Amino acid sequence: MIDFAKMNGLVPAVVQDDESDEVLMVGFMNDAALARTRETGFVTFFSRTRNTLWTKGETSGNRLAVRRILVDCDDDTLLVRVERQGDGNVCHTGERSCFFREI
Amino acid sequence: MIDFAKMNGLVPAVVQDDESDEVLMVGFMNDAALARTRETGFVTFFSRTRNTLWTKGETSGNRLAVRRILVDCDDDTLLVRVERQGDGNVCHTGERSCFFREI
Numbered sequence: 001m002i003d004f005a006k007m008n009g010l011v012p013a014v015v016q017d018d019e020s021d022e023v024l025m026v027g028f029m030n031d032a033a034l035a036r037t038r039e040t041g042f043v044t045f046f047s048r049t050r051n052t053l054w055t056k057g058e059t060s061g062n063r064l065a066v067r068r069i070l071v072d073c074d075d076d077t078l079l080v081r082v083e084r085q086g087d088g089n090v091c092h093t094g095e096r097s098c099f100f101r102e103i
Numbered sequence: 104m105i106d107f108a109k110m111n112g113l114v115p116a117v118v119q120d121d122e123s124d125e126v127l128m129v130g131f132m133n134d135a136a137l138a139r140t141r142e143t144g145f146v147t148f149f150s151r152t153r154n155t156l157w158t159k160g161e162t163s164g165n166r167l168a169v170r171r172i173l174v175d176c177d178d179d180t181l182l183v184r185v186e187r188q189g190d191g192n193v194c195h196t197g198e199r200s201c202f203f204r205e206i
Contacts (some may be wrong), residue, residue, distance in 0.1 A: 005142040006151070012115045012129055014117050014126055014129060016126055020124075021123075021125070022124070023117055023119055023126065023182050026115055026117060026180045029173075048109070051111035051121050058105050063185065068205055069191045069201070069205065070202040070204060070205050070206065071202070071204055071206050072128065072129065072201040072202050073194050073195065073196050073198070073203070073204075074201075077129045077201075077202075078206075079126050079202040083127065086177065091176050092176065093176050095176070098172070098174070098175040098176045098177075098180075099173040099174070099175050099180075101173060101174055101176075102171055102173050103105075103173065103174050103181075
């Protein structure tokens with residue numbers, strides 16, 4: 001059972017490349033987004049700003065095919081290991097990962 | 104500039120082993136936790152349940168020494184690459200990573 005209660009129905013979902021182990025992005029899933037992800041095999045988030053489900057890559061084609069999903073020790077965070085589709089550039093800026101700037 | 108506003112003063116912080124690339128845990132940081140992390144060089148989170156800062160490993164000795172901190176494309180999530188100290192078992196259950204159960 002995933003603990004969606006701690007964050008008003010959402011859990012953070014870390015997306016990691018199953019081959020390179022790069023951390024690609026972090027989104028949020030609600031119960032419906034997780035169900036959609038598992039049913040379709042493609043990573044689907046809940047958009048907090050648009051208040052709707054969205055499948056990563058639905059327009060760009062850079063979808064994220066699920067290999068494995070893990071949950072953390074206190075059941076409130078997901079780690080989704082994926083295979084990249086399309087050109088492999090996960091970030092909307094064209095970078096491979098959304099984490100490309102050091103602070 | 105980190106966008107703490109989107110989540111009421113907090114951002115998710117993904118902790119990744121800088122050598123093995125394992126995702127170890129996810130916590131939340133507020134502005135003070137990030138400042139403490141950068142000043143001390145050890146990962147410090149804000150505990151939502153205890154409403155206080157806590158340095159990972161402050162009792163167990165399994166602290167997480169910061170190697171690099173990256174921010175994502177929309178400035179609201181951190182990726183902290185670390186070197187494990189102590190016995191290297193990051194999870195309070197004694198596992199190496201908090202993500203040890205597949206769903």
